[in-house]
Amino acid sequence: MTLATREALLAFRRAPMLSALSVTTIAFSLFAFGLFGLVALNIREALSKLEDRVEIRAFVGDGTAIESSAAALGDIQAFPEVATAALGDIQAFPEVATAALVTPTQALERARSELGEFSDVFDAGILPASIDVRLKPGFRDPASVRAVAARIRSYEFIEDVRFGEEWVEKLYQIRNVATIAGTVLGLTFALVAVIIIGSTIRMAVLARAREISIMRLVGATDSFVRRPFLIEGALKGAMGGTVALFLTWATNEIIGRVVFSAEFFDVRLSVAGIFAGALIGLVGSAVSVGRHLKSV
Amino acid sequence: MIRFTRVQKVYPRTGVALDDVTFGVGKGEFVFLTGPSGSGKSTILKLIFADELPTSGEVKIANVSSATLRHRDVARLRRKLGVVFQDFRLLEDRTVEANVGFALEVTGAPASVIRPRVARLLTQVGLASKAHALPPELSGGEQQRVAIARALANDPVVLLADEPTGNLDERATRGVFQLLREINGTGTAVMMATHDLDLVKRSDCRSIEINHGRIVFDTGDNSPGVV
Ligand SMILES: Nc1ncnc2c1ncn2[C@@H]1O[C@H](COP(=O)(O)OP(=O)(O)OP(=O)(O)O)[C@@H](O)[C@H]1O
Ligand SMILES: [Mg+2]
Numbered sequence: 001m002t003l004a005t006r007e008a009l010l011a012f013r014r015a016p017m018l019s020a021l022s023v024t025t026i027a028f029s030l031f032a033f034g035l036f037g038l039v040a041l042n043i044r045e046a047l048s049k050l051e052d053r054v055e056i057r058a059f060v061g062d063g064t065a066i067e068s069s070a071a072a073l074g075d076i077q078a079f080p081e082v083a084t085a086a087l088g089d090i091q092a093f094p095e096v097a098t099a100a101l102v103t104p105t106q107a108l109e110r111a112r113s114e115l116g117e118f119s120d121v122f123d124a125g126i127l128p129a130s131i132d133v134r135l136k137p138g139f140r141d142p143a144s145v146r147a148v149a150a151r152i153r154s155y156e157f158i159e160d161v162r163f164g165e166e167w168v169e170k171l172y173q174i175r176n177v178a179t180i181a182g183t184v185l186g187l188t189f190a191l192v193a194v195i196i197i198g199s200t201i202r203m204a205v206l207a208r209a210r211e212i213s214i215m216r217l218v219g220a221t222d223s224f225v226r227r228p229f230l231i232e233g234a235l236k237g238a239m240g241g242t243v244a245l246f247l248t249w250a251t252n253e254i255i256g257r258v259v260f261s262a263e264f265f266d267v268r269l270s271v272a273g274i275f276a277g278a279l280i281g282l283v284g285s286a287v288s289v290g291r292h293l294k295s296v
Numbered sequence: 297m298i299r300f301t302r303v304q305k306v307y308p309r310t311g312v313a314l315d316d317v318t319f320g321v322g323k324g325e326f327v328f329l330t331g332p333s334g335s336g337k338s339t340i341l342k343l344i345f346a347d348e349l350p351t352s353g354e355v356k357i358a359n360v361s362s363a364t365l366r367h368r369d370v371a372r373l374r375r376k377l378g379v380v381f382q383d384f385r386l387l388e389d390r391t392v393e394a395n396v397g398f399a400l401e402v403t404g405a406p407a408s409v410i411r412p413r414v415a416r417l418l419t420q421v422g423l424a425s426k427a428h429a430l431p432p433e434l435s436g437g438e439q440q441r442v443a444i445a446r447a448l449a450n451d452p453v454v455l456l457a458d459e460p461t462g463n464l465d466e467r468a469t470r471g472v473f474q475l476l477r478e479i480n481g482t483g484t485a486v487m488m489a490t491h492d493l494d495l496v497k498r499s500d501c502r503s504i505e506i507n508h509g510r511i512v513f514d515t516g517d518n519s520p521g522v523v
Contacts, residue, residue: 003401014389214385219375219450220402221368
């Protein structure tokens with residue numbers, strides 16, 4: 001074990017109360033951050049679920065030869081080659097996740113199931129066949145949707161293309177606002193956490209000011225003096241992060257039991273959170289020790 | 297090896313602490329710094345171990361000049377010096393052995409070097425049997441010996457002692473002074489600030505007296521280059 005690691009661990013043993021206090025403070029500031037993260041995560045989840053429903057519906061022209069033959073047979077095999085080829089084309093668009101043909105019969109069934117008691121207002125044949133296109137994530141913004149819709153519209157047998165323009169627009173705005181608000185709030189929380197952690201480490205530094213002055217007296221370099229504090233800070237940050245993760249998880253569980261169950265961070269995010277704690281501890285320490293070293 | 301040239305030190309709040317101080321200390325010399333309280337003795341020592349920088353003039357230690365000293369050179373300079381104080385400045389929660397070894401650890405020395413060296417240093421200051429004691433379990437004289445052992449750890453060219461016997465009784469004072477003379481005998485220059493004029497008179501060593509930040513007399517500055 002290196003000297004710096006040993007010194008860092010020694011700090012925990014020699015000042016257990018102060019260390020526990022630091023870890024608790026870090027844990028609570030990261031807990032607040034974690035709760036915020038959880039809310040942000042769930043809003044994002046919800047938005048992306050909504051986004052999944054962004055769909056372009058291209059109606060195949062009424063009365064065309066293609067349409068009527070398909071309608072008559074009510075199945076895709078009967079669809080003339082030109083439409084099936086177009087379907088293949090559309091599927092190959094880089095923005096397109098899936099493109100599926102909906103025959104009039106299928107459209108009718110869907111309408112009936114969606115409308116429930118009003119289902120019998122429809123008669124077979126009223127609804128046109130359509131090609132339903134879903135887009136890949138990242139291409140669900142209004143501009144991309146519009147571009148794809150325009151391209152589909154250019155097929156001569158397509159009579160009309162609909163994609164709920166206003167709805168897509170609004171969703172996109174909400175998502176932008178949520179992203180910006182999330183980033184700003186997240187950075188603020190992280191900054192507050194860094195400040196809190198920095199000041200608890202500052203206490204640890206002050207508690208050992210005598211030791212630092214002796215180290216410097218006997219010829220320790222600044223980086224040598226700094227190292228144990230950086231390790232200590234990172235360790236406290238990681239410990240605080242772990243406690244915060246647990247608290248966040250417990251809160252999530254309780255909310256899940258009492259109110260509604262929400263998404264929790266996946267393993268990757270959880271590990272990243274603990275690392276973020278360690279990083280914040282490291283930065284807080286570096287700032288505190290740096291300031292102290294400059295002042296003496 | 298130590299050379300002060302027209303050194304002035306002005307502290308921000310208290311004003312002039314040293315004024316036009318010029319002297320030199322050669323290899324292996326033993327020099328007392330005397331003078332009333334507040335005259336500037338500690339300030340001279342602080343300038344030597346770069347705890348303070350001169351306001352004007354130059355302090356040159358082992359070819360390192362205060363004029364060109366950068367923050368990161370300070371650590372290297374201090375490894376060439378040993379410093380002891382009236383209040384010992386030991387780490388109270390570490391054994392005698394650990395306190396002495398500390399000065400070697402900060403230089404990155406491996407444990408295989410530290411262990412025998414610490415043992416030798418403790419023998420030199422007469423504390424081999426107290427290696428595992430904690431400083432509060434020792435007498436004042438013994439604690440000062442630990443501090444001296446620590447100061448010697450990196451084989452300094454100069455040992456600076458700021459009233460090392462200030463907290464000690466008569467007998468312990470003589471013991472510590474004797475030890476400093478022995479260390480001086482091995483070729484290490486010693487510069488010792490003290491109020492103990494009897495000690496100075498009895499010993500026949502060079503002494504520099506300061507008053508109000510100026511040298512009032514120097515019993516033996518025969519080093520060249522004094523302006
Ligand atoms: N860190 C400091 N900041 C401001 N003024 C200081 C500082 N250290 C010393 N002084 C001032 O410089 C002058 C000389 O102080 P110094 O400590 O060198 O005296 P000294 O001779 O060592 O005294 P003593 O015998 O009491 O230890 C004093 O007037 C003191 O007030
Ligand atoms: Mg003094």
